[in-house]
Amino acid sequence: MTARGFAAGTPTVPLRGTWLEHEPLAEHTSWRVGGPAERLYQPADLDDLVEFLRALPVQEPLFWLGLGSNVLVRDGGIRGTVVCTKNRLRVIEARGPTCVYAEAGIPCSHVARFCTDRDWVGAEFLAGIPGTLGGALAMNAGAFGGEIWSLVRRALTVNRSGRRIWRAPEEFEVGYRHVHGPEGEWFLAAELELSPGDGRAGRERIKALLARRSATQPTHQPSCGSVFRNPPGDFAARLIEACGLKGHAVGGAQVSAKHANFIVNSGNATAADIETLISEVRNRVALLCGIWLEPEVRIVGEPLV
Numbered sequence: 670m671t672a673r674g675f676a677a678g679t680p681t682v683p684l685r686g687t688w689l690e691h692e693p694l695a696e697h698t699s700w701r702v703g704g705p706a707e708r709l710y711q712p713a714d715l716d717d718l719v720e721f722l723r724a725l726p727v728q729e730p731l732f733w734l735g736l737g738s739n740v741l742v743r744d745g746g747i748r749g750t751v752v753c754t755k756n757r758l759r760v761i762e763a764r765g766p767t768c769v770y771a772e773a774g775i776p777c778s779h780v781a782r783f784c785t786d787r788d789w790v791g792a793e794f795l796a797g798i799p800g801t802l803g804g805a806l807a808m809n810a811g812a813f814g815g816e817i818w819s820l821v822r823r824a825l826t827v828n829r830s831g832r833r834i835w836r837a838p839e840e841f842e843v844g845y846r847h848v849h850g851p852e853g854e855w856f857l858a859a860e861l862e863l864s865p866g867d868g869r870a871g872r873e874r875i876k877a878l879l880a881r882r883s884a885t886q887p888t889h890q891p892s893c894g895s896v897f898r899n900p901p902g903d904f905a906a907r908l909i910e911a912c913g914l915k916g917h918a919v920g921g922a923q924v925s926a927k928h929a930n931f932i933v934n935s936g937n938a939t940a941a942d943i944e945t946l947i948s949e950v951r952n953r954v955a956l957l958c959g960i961w962l963e964p965e966v967r968i969v970g971e972p973l974v
């Protein structure tokens with residue numbers, strides 16, 4: 670496979686991954702909406718991805734996608750190249766008595782299972798987060814009191830020219846669903862430090878957490894999880910429900926009747942429906958509660974013209 674579609678005059682390099690053009694991103698996002706990526710690359714492995722980045726012209730816009738469970742891709746799609754780690758970068762292995770090395774494409778649920786299978790505890794909360802490790806590192810994903818960055822011993826990043834760098838947690842500004850690190854770097858992998866414990870009890874905790882999710886969240890409908898961050902001292906879901914917005918719909922996008930901070934695709938939603946509903950919810954909550962909700966989901970790409 671060669672890197673076709675690069676700007677004229679750029680060298681063509683042999684690559685082992687999958688190179689797609691005009692790839693519909695609705696197939697790569699949990700909301701099941703979104704226009705095409707001009708170009709999408711699924712690397713064969715970490716070395717291949719590094720080669721790819723070295724060959725990518727500097728002016729080419731670049732976006733990274735994991736399992737697409739926290740992004741709203743607009744209907745006009747994404748210009749430039751999308752690197753997609755889903756089902757790629759899947760190495761996971763033990764490094765030391767309670768340390769796991771996992772690459773960016775590993776699903777969070779897999780990390781949780783890997784750890785409990787070895788009688789390591791502390792990663793159970795990851796079991797119900799339907800994203801990749803790379804996406805979790807970028808978002809500081811968390812649930813039920815746990816957050817991914819509380820486990821990170823060090824993270825492996827790559828920059829635009831393909832240079833790999835091991836970085837300590839102190840090199841990142843980490844907060845509630847917020848991570849800011851060195852500009853122009855993405856996550857390739859991380860080492861997570863767990864605690865020794867009882868794997869069987871850990872598996873029971875996972876079962877209980879998953880049951881709690883399916884009792885309180887619309888897990889069988891396409892969504893992006895919580896749309897808004899919780900404002901300090903309150904819950905976005907409580908505010909949205911208090912404004913009478915449960916069930917409110919725009920086209921095929923609907924505020925879930927089960928969990929007011931979820932917007933579900935009831936079958937034929939467009940990204941524009943979802944984005945319009947997001948702004949209607951924000952405006953209504955601002956008007957009635959005086960609180961301006963900040964989206965947790967990342968809205969990317971171009972509107973349809």
Ligand SMILES: Cc1cc2nc3c(=O)[nH]c(=O)nc-3n(C[C@H](O)[C@H](O)[C@H](O)COP(=O)(O)OP(=O)(O)OC[C@H]3O[C@@H](n4cnc5c(N)ncnc54)[C@H](O)[C@@H]3O)c2cc1C
Pocket residue numbers: 699732733734735736737738739740754773797798799800801802803804805806807808809810811812854855856857886888892893894895967
């Ligand atoms: C039903 C449901 C429940 C959810 N529950 C939770 C929850 O309990 N807690 C929680 O925190 N989240 C939750 N989420 C949101 C989502 O699963 C997490 O934010 C997850 O970490 C996103 O991972 P992803 O691989 O899908 O990332 P994507 O959605 O693909 O990307 C998210 C962001 O990360 C960036 N990114 C992706 N990979 C990399 C990389 N390798 N390097 C740098 N940047 C990268 C992307 O560019 C994008 O900006 C839920 C979502 C759903 C659908």
